[in-house]
Amino acid sequence: MMTSKSLVAAALWSAASFVSAQVEIVDRPITESTVEQGEQEASNVPADIQPANNVAELFYQIQVLQQEMLELRGQVEEQSHLIKQLKQQRLDDYVDLDRRIAALGTGAAAATASSSTASTTRSSTTSPDAASAQAATNADAASEMAHYKSATKLILVDKNYDAGVERLQEHLALYPKGRFAGNAMYWLGEVQLAKAELPESQQWFERLLAEFPEHSKANDAKYKLATVYFQQGQADQAKPLLDEVAASNSSAAKLAQSYLRKNF
Numbered sequence: 001m002m003t004s005k006s007l008v009a010a011a012l013w014s015a016a017s018f019v020s021a022q023v024e025i026v027d028r029p030i031t032e033s034t035v036e037q038g039e040q041e042a043s044n045v046p047a048d049i050q051p052a053n054n055v056a057e058l059f060y061q062i063q064v065l066q067q068e069m070l071e072l073r074g075q076v077e078e079q080s081h082l083i084k085q086l087k088q089q090r091l092d093d094y095v096d097l098d099r100r101i102a103a104l105g106t107g108a109a110a111a112t113a114s115s116s117t118a119s120t121t122r123s124s125t126t127s128p129d130a131a132s133a134q135a136a137t138n139a140d141a142a143s144e145m146a147h148y149k150s151a152t153k154l155i156l157v158d159k160n161y162d163a164g165v166e167r168l169q170e171h172l173a174l175y176p177k178g179r180f181a182g183n184a185m186y187w188l189g190e191v192q193l194a195k196a197e198l199p200e201s202q203q204w205f206e207r208l209l210a211e212f213p214e215h216s217k218a219n220d221a222k223y224k225l226a227t228v229y230f231q232q233g234q235a236d237q238a239k240p241l242l243d244e245v246a247a248s249n250s251s252a253a254k255l256a257q258s259y260l261r262k263n264f
Helices: 003-024 030-045 051-122 130-158 162-175 181-194 198-211 216-233 235-246 254-264
Strands: none
Touching: 130 162, 162 181, 162 254, 181 198, 181 216, 181 235, 198 216, 216 235, 235 254
C-alpha cells in the first residue's frame, strides 16, 4: 500500500507532465505556404471592419481639398481687391493729370484776361458797349472754368464718380462748344471705362473725336476707344486706330504699340 507522501509525489509528477505537453513549441521554418496561410487569415477579417480605414482616408482627403479651396478663394479675393485698387489708382492718376493741365490753362486764361482788361483801360477809342461785352465774355469764361473744376473735384477729390459724371454732362449741356467740352467728353469716357460700362465709354470717345478731332486728347481718346472696341470683340475696328496712334508722336504711342504687340 502506498503512503500519503507517495501519493502526493505521484500527483505532482503527473501534473508537471501534462503542463509540459501543453506548452510544447514546434519550431517550423517560414515557407511560402506559411505566408499564404497568413494572408488568407488576414482576408478573413469581417467586411464591416475593413471599410473603416477607407472611410477615414476619404474623410482626410476631403478635409485637405476643403483647405485648398479656402486658400484658393482667399487668393482670388486678394487678386480682385488688387485689381480694383489698380483701376482706382489709374483713374485717379488720369484725373490728377487733367487737373494739372486745367490749372495751367487757368493761369494762361487769367493772364489773357488781365491783358485784355489793361488794353481796354488804356484804349480811349473803345466804346462802353465793347467794354461791357468783353467783361461779359470774361465772366462767362470764368463761370465755365469754375463749373468744369467743380466736376473734376467731385471725381478727383471726393471720389464721387457718379456725381462727377452728372456734373460733366451738365457742363456739356451748358457749354456744348466751350473750352472744356472736349475734356469733359474725354473724362466721361474714362470714368465709364473704369466702371466697365463699355458702350457708354465708346459713345463719349466717339463724340469727342467727331466734334473735336484736333483736340489735345484726341490721340488718347483714339487709344482708349480702340481698347473699348477690342474688349467688345471688334478687333477690326480697334486695329486701325491703334496703328494710327502707334505711328504718332503722342504720349499714347507707346501704349498703342504695346497693345498691338500683345493682341495682334
